[in-house]
Amino acid sequence: LGVLFLPFIILSGRSLGYIVQFHLERGVQLESTAAGILMLGAKIFGVELATESIHQAIHLSGELSSRGAGVAAILALLIFVFISIYAARKMQDPDDAPARRQWLIRGLAATILALLASSKVFRPQYLLWVTPLAALLAHADPPRFRAVGWRLFGVNLLTVVLFFFYYPELLKLQLLPGMLLLLRNGVVIWVVISLLRSETPVIAPCEPVSPIPGRPKKILMQFPLILLFAWGTIAAFCPVSSNDLWLLLREAADIVASGEIPQVEQYSAVAAGRPYLAHEWLSGLIFLGIFKLGGGEALTVLRAAVMLAMLLLLWYSLEKKERSFVLAAPLLALAAYTILIRVFVRPHIFTHLFLCVWVFALAHWRRERWPGYLIMLVPLQVLWANLHGGYIFALVLGALMTGTAAVLVWRPGWSKDEGYTRSDVKTLAALTVACLAASLVNPNGLGLLEFSLNIGLASDYIKQVVFEWASPLGPKYARSYGREAALGMFFLMWLGLALNVKRRPFLDAMLALLATLMAVQAIRFISFIGILGFPLAVRAWRAVVDTQTNSLPVRRRPLIEAALFGLLLASTLTYGFPYGQSKHRQVGWGLGGRMPYEATRFVAAQGLEGNIFNDYGDGAFLIYHLYPKVRPVMDSRIDVYGSELAREYFASRDDPLKFFQYLNKYNVALILLRKSQKNLQINQYLNYIPATKLLLETKDRLLFTYDPELLPPEILQPKTP
Numbered sequence: 001l002g003v004l005f006l007p008f009i010i011l012s013g014r015s016l017g018y019i020v021q022f023h024l025e026r027g028v029q030l031e032s033t034a035a036g037i038l039m040l041g042a043k044i045f046g047v048e049l050a051t052e053s054i055h056q057a058i059h060l061s062g063e064l065s066s067r068g069a070g071v072a073a074i075l076a077l078l079i080f081v082f083i084s085i086y087a088a089r090k091m092q093d094p095d096d097a098p099a100r101r102q103w104l105i106r107g108l109a110a111t112i113l114a115l116l117a118s119s120k121v122f123r124p125q126y127l128l129w130v131t132p133l134a135a136l137l138a139h140a141d142p143p144r145f146r147a148v149g150w151r152l153f154g155v156n157l158l159t160v161v162l163f164f165f166y167y168p169e170l171l172k173l174q175l176l177p178g179m180l181l182l183l184r185n186g187v188v189i190w191v192v193i194s195l196l197r198s199e200t201p202v203i204a205p206c207e208p209v210s211p212i213p214g215r216p217k218k219i220l221m222q223f224p225l226i227l228l229f230a231w232g233t234i235a236a237f238c239p240v241s242s243n244d245l246w247l248l249l250r251e252a253a254d255i256v257a258s259g260e261i262p263q264v265e266q267y268s269a270v271a272a273g274r275p276y277l278a279h280e281w282l283s284g285l286i287f288l289g290i291f292k293l294g295g296g297e298a299l300t301v302l303r304a305a306v307m308l309a310m311l312l313l314l315w316y317s318l319e320k321k322e323r324s325f326v327l328a329a330p331l332l333a334l335a336a337y338t339i340l341i342r343v344f345v346r347p348h349i350f351t352h353l354f355l356c357v358w359v360f361a362l363a364h365w366r367r368e369r370w371p372g373y374l375i376m377l378v379p380l381q382v383l384w385a386n387l388h389g390g391y392i393f394a395l396v397l398g399a400l401m402t403g404t405a406a407v408l409v410w411r412p413g414w415s416k417d418e419g420y421t422r423s424d425v426k427t428l429a430a431l432t433v434a435c436l437a438a439s440l441v442n443p444n445g446l447g448l449l450e451f452s453l454n455i456g457l458a459s460d461y462i463k464q465v466v467f468e469w470a471s472p473l474g475p476k477y478a479r480s481y482g483r484e485a486a487l488g489m490f491f492l493m494w495l496g497l498a499l500n501v502k503r504r505p506f507l508d509a510m511l512a513l514l515a516t517l518m519a520v521q522a523i524r525f526i527s528f529i530g531i532l533g534f535p536l537a538v539r540a541w542r543a544v545v546d547t548q549t550n551s552l553p554v555r556r557r558p559l560i561e562a563a564l565f566g567l568l569l570a571s572t573l574t575y576g577f578p579y580g581q582s583k584h585r586q587v588g589w590g591l592g593g594r595m596p597y598e599a600t601r602f603v604a605a606q607g608l609e610g611n612i613f614n615d616y617g618d619g620a621f622l623i624y625h626l627y628p629k630v631r632p633v634m635d636s637r638i639d640v641y642g643s644e645l646a647r648e649y650f651a652s653r654d655d656p657l658k659f660f661q662y663l664n665k666y667n668v669a670l671i672l673l674r675k676s677q678k679n680l681q682i683n684q685y686l687n688y689i690p691a692t693k694l695l696l697e698t699k700d701r702l703l704f705t706y707d708p709e710l711l712p713p714e715i716l717q718p719k720t721p
Contacts, residue, residue: 031163034069035065039181086196112133113133113188116130122302155191161571162181164577232340232574235587236343238576241344245287245620246620246621248280248283248633255284268634269630269668270634270666279388281447306349310353324555328556395435398428400511401428429718489537492533499544508540512536542554600626604626607629610631611631611667612632612668613632613671615679618674620636622672655681664708
């Protein structure tokens with residue numbers, strides 16, 4: 001009774017009567033084993049199922065689910081009685097007190113788990129009972145109990161995958177999440193059977209068991225990694241939808257045509273003539289070359305290839321014994337998720353790639369002290385500085401390594417983990433200075449460094465209006481799974497370091513601090529916790545196992561890994577890459593996204609010209625397709641516009657008066673707005689005033705012409721009291 005009712009009382013604070021009613025309500029809860037069986041049977045036999053919300057929980061509804069609820073209730077009662085009698089009989093031996101105590105624990109655990117698997121309600125008990133039970137059993141002395149504990153951790157993992165990533169599909173009663181639900185509950189049943197099995201004496205085999213031959217064993221160990229790398233690559237294999245790409249393609253085409261890198265803004269209706277630092281010019285040329293080679297399909301292949309390269313660099317940044325550690329592959333999957341959240345065909349993809357190169361090079365140099373690993377970073381810095389402003393992170397990493405090594409030379413007792421010499425400090429200082437000098441090999445010289453520092457600090461107006469510059473801890477990112485993955489890596493990384501405090505991994509702690517500070521700065525940096533934190537977390541937990549908990553398993557579990565990564569791969573192929581509740585990036589290639597394809601084709605076909613008022617995300621696309629005949633009032637280069645112009649633009653839709661004053665100030669002739677809540681009031685005005693005429697309505701946008709001569713005078717004249 002405590003197992004059934006106490007969790008609900010603790011979690012909901014409801015009365016006992018309410019909780020009894022919840023249990024007695026007709027229908028099976030969606031998370032139960034009975035629901036999984038009914039969903040699978042309905043798919044096989046073509047039976048229609050429906051869902052309903054009862055007491056803030058989702059249940060299957062209809063006659064079939066009512067019968068399933070009755071069967072589940074009877075089955076749960078029978079199992080409860082059977083396990084109670086069985087465990088009591090096992091405890092009858094009066095001479096073996098340890099065995100009685102062990103069977104008491106086993107009986108209680110089996111009762112809890114059997115009720116979870118057989119009752120029509122699952123999730124609340126799972127949250128309160130299964131997680132601590134897994135931790136306790138994983139540390140038990142009998143090997144079978146340890147195996148049970150790790151299976152329960154598998155139950156935890158399956159639950160996280162199902163309910164964080166595929167719950168919307170489960171609500172739609174689709175087959176794959178239903179099978180995943182049955183698999184999770186099947187593991188629970190397996191655990192119950194393992195707990196109730198009697199101990200059997202171990203008989204030594206007559207002949208020695210020959211181990212698995214070397215080659216098959218190697219293939220077995222590599223197969224889960226192949227699945228992991230395949231998942232990461234395919235999850236990045238999505239249609240290109242970045243709005244920044246289009247401006248870079250236009251800019252690169254103009255560079256090819258003129259042979260010069262632009263120094264003055266020329267595309268905007270508002271900021272034309274302002275100084276412009278084209279700091280991503282080389283990225284634009286690379287994207288343009290690939291685009292000319294194979295269009296959006298080739299750009300998709302580029303993104304997937306870069307993602308695969310990053311995974312390989314991170315994996316092989318670990319030494320061999322760390323790659324065989326049981327947590328290495330799952331932690332790489334977690335790191336991969338934080339990277340996939342922010343992998344787009346934009347210049348910052350090169351920052352992610354080169355940051356992985358730095359992780360690889362520094363990890364190998366720390367172990368081997370071969371200068372070649374550091375030397376290769378210098379020419380790489382020349383490329384990085386001309387590809388993306390994130391090159392400045394290399395200088396931060398170099399300075400951090402130099403300063404930390406110097407501290408450890410001065411105070412070697414601050415770390416028992418590794419030591420450094422004055423020569424190492426000089427080497428790292430030379431690397432930092434060389435990378436700084438290499439960063440100046442760009443068309444703008446010192447101007448690029450000043451620009452990068454200003455953007456890195458991110459002015460307040462940028463943080464307020466641009467989503468990716470907002471804090472990942474703020475409300476704008478609250479429903480993204482990227483934050484959950486980053487918090488998971490943050491927790492595992494710092495917990496591992498804390499458990500190693502006696503070892504004093506000073507340098508790893510400083511790198512972890514840098515990764516944390518960068519990740520909390522802005523959403524666009526959230527992948528840093530995965531890239532920098534992955535090797536730190538693996539090293540820390542490997543050291544924990546080596547020094548503190550010898551009973552924990554060390555070697556990888558290839559079959560479990562294969563099941564997990566195979567599941568991730570299958571679900572991504574079926575539903576796409578999940579990045580939020582009910583949000584998936586579908587696997588595919590080519591061009592995609594919510595760009596105004598129809599509107600730009602219409603404007604070009606009609607030969608329309610003039611300045612156009614547009615949404616922030618459409619500006620770059622309009623520049624690529626319609627410049628120079630049409631110029632947008634805003635695009636994604638918000639740094640070019642500056643605080644004053646940006647605030648004026650974003651405030652213009654606060655009320656119609658400001659909006660039409662803005663149109664008149666910048667001689668706007670066309671208006672293209674999305675059908676969004678922010679634009680609702682303005683779109684309503686535009687639909688009935690004589691100064692605007694609707695030219696095109698698409699699924700998600702409205703295109704108007706604007707003639708200020710026809711604007712009613714009362715709109716521009718404020719009302720007098």
